[in-house]
Amino acid sequence: MTRLPMPELKTTVDRMIHAIEGRMTKGLSPASQILAFTDWLIHMAHSPGKISEMAENILRKNSAFLIWSMRAAWDPDLEPFIRPLKDDRRFRDPLWSQFPYNVISQSFLMHEQWWNYATTNIPGVSSHHENMVHFAARQWLDMASPTNFAHTNPVVLDKTLKSGGMNLYQGMQKLLEDIQHTLLEQPQSEADIQVGRDIAVTPGQVIYRNRLIELIQYSPSTETVAAEPILIVPAWIMKYYILDLSPHNSMVKFLVERGHTVYMISWHNPGVDDRDLDMQDYIDLGVMAALDSISQIQPQVGIHAVGYCLGGTLLSICAAAMARDNDSRLQSLTLFTAQTDFTEAGELMLFIDESQLSYMEDIMWDKGYLDTKQMAGAFMLLRSYDLLWSRMVNEYLLGEVAPMNDLMTWNADATRMPYKMHSQYLRQLFLNNDLASGRYLVKDRPISLRDIRVPVFAVATQTDHVAPWRSVYKLNDLFNTEITFVLTSGGHNAGIVSEPGHPRRHYQIGVQRAEDKYIPPSEWIQNHPSHQGSWWEPWREWISRHSSGQVAPPSAGNPESGLAPLTPAPGLYVLEK
Incomplete structure (x- = not known):
């Protein structure tokens, strides 16, 4: 029996304890949370001026609110005591303006406003800890909102009276179904939207496969195509078909029908055996392997490279490394909601500090990967009202179950991330910001984004909670080339799936x-x-302007170099669970 050295044994024990704790805390580090609240409490206790202001604020507002409440009982046209924020949809229904629900909602908004004041601008509190405390207070307030309870939600009460309680009966059925699916981990039924049948149906062939990717080459639908093909590098946190959803909103279909040869990377869903895959593997076995395969099929032509979210960050790294090594195969670079500077990476930074990363690494060390449920939980917290509370009210209290659409199906189809790769990604990019600082190493040599000389087309979305547009915009200060920057309406995903004819879409565009x-x-x-x-x-x-003309469509693969069609699109990796 092999015995572990004592230091390694102690480290293993620590990691096992953290991994067990992590199952109860949903991956959040208790030490990180305690440090944040302790920082806030200590500095609050040493700020008597702030405390007196808070006390004066609540007393003054409560006095004014008491007078307003008495008037609200008999004056339905009374102006609101607190006006909700522009994007707050919780109390928009006219029933909330009736007594006593107008008093209930306004009381909640008043106390929500006070807690916002109480958790911000405390002298001496670090900005990271202040953001964490403010975020935690917001989560508790979202949970305590009167919209979430049947007896304080007039919309629920009104529907209950009109339907004779059928909404609550239907909601209970839905709750029991969700509990059953969660506990038994049941797959989707045959009636649901399915990959390869309803979505991801653009014709094509998998022409290359390794342990990390499948490369799909889509079939041409025009007699001639642009000489330079397009390679799309999606994020490995989700399945690639976000860009090949239903036929009416498929970006792949849009490009193929307009005379472009399109290749798509489909990432393998990692398991325990892939725990040691690292960022260099994602470069070599991912982007570079795909570029090498395309160069065998269409030699001596440039390639329009497109990266989405994490795939765009990885593609930026590869482009900088290629520029350093005088590899001129890229014709252009397109980045969708991709960050290259992580100093202001939005609310995801709430989950990024030394304590949190160390804790997360121990959880991933135990499993060998970052679980999809943990990632989904983090994104749900960032948009708790949209993704959690409003859904629970609609489905469990109002009995209104929205049918699954293609984007919802894709959103539920997440992938895992290998332990080593994700640890490097979070530490080197999010925590240390090595890429923007010129410290990121590819094959033991630093790269610089300023070496990229090909034209860049960058897209950011206005309401992005994952990659805020001002964070994406920082590439204008990092790249030393022509950049066409687009700011479009919508969020991280809906803003990208923005096909022509989609109602209420708009964008701004400029060239630097x-x-x-x-x-x-x-x-x-x-x-x-x-x-x-x-x-x-x-x-x-823009792609057409940076292309050199039309040619006959290339064949599927290149049998002479071993790139024969392996299986029809969407391939095998996209179906992995």
Whole structure:
């Protein structure tokens, strides 16, 4: 029997304890949370001026609110005591303006406003800890909202009276079904939307496969195609078919029908055996392997490389490494909601600090990967009202179950991430910001984004909670090349799946050349007019301008080099659970 050295044994014991704890805390580090609240409490206790202001604020507002409440009982046209924020949809129904629900909702908004004041601008509290405390207070308030309880929600009470309680009966049925599916981990039924049958149906062939990717080459639908093909690198946190959903909103179909040869990386869903795959593997076995395969099929032509979210960050790394090594195969670079500077990476940074990463690494060490449920939980916290509480009210209290659509199906189809790769990704990019600082190493040599010389088309979305547009915009200060920047309506996913004809879509677009002076984001958004419609069209025109002409469509694969068609699209990896 092999015995572990004592130091390694102690480390293993610590990791096992953290991994067990992590199952109860949903991956959140208790030490990180305690440090944040302790920082806030200590500095609050040493700020008597702030405390007196808070006391005066609540007393003054409660006195005024008491008078307003008495008037609200008999004056239905009374102006609200607190006006909700512009994007707060909780109390928009007219029933909330009736007594006593107007008093209930306004009381909640008043106390929500006070807690916002109480958890911010405390002298001496670090910004990271202040953001964590403010975020935690917001989660508790979202949970305690009167909209979440039948007896304080007039919309629920009204429907209960009108339906004779059928909404509550239907909601209970839905709750029991969800509990059953969660506990038994049951797959979707045959009636649901299915990959390869309803979505991800653009014709094509898998022409290359290794342990990490399948490379799909889509079949041409025009007599001639642009000489330079398009390679799409999706995020490995989700399945690739976000860009090949239903036929009406498939970006792949949109490009193929307009005369482009499109290749798509489909990532393998890692398991325990893949725990030691690292970032260099994702470069070598992922992007570079795909580029090498395309170069065998279409030699001596440039490639339009497209990266989405994490795939865009990885593609930026590869492009910088290729520029360093004088590899000129890229014709252009397109980035969808991809961050290259992580100093202001949005609310995801709430889960990124030394304590939290160490704790997460121990959880991943135990399993060999980051579980999909943990990732889904983090994203749900960022948008708890949209993804959790409003859904629970609609389904369990109102009995209104929205049918699954293609985007919802994709959103539920997450993938795992290998222990070593995800640890490197979080530490080197999010925590240390090595890529933007010129410290990121590819094959033991640093790379710089300023070495990239191909034209860049970058897309950010206005309401992105994962990659905030101002964070994406930072690439304008990091790249030394022509950048066409687009800010489009929608969120991280819906803003990208923005096909022509989609209602209420708009975007702003501008070009920054290498010799131009930097424009701050606040000025950029004021100086560029809004255009109605989809940004897909100007992007396709941009690709066409950076292409060299039309040629006959390439064959599927290259049998002479071993790239024969293996299986029809969507392939095997996308079906892995």
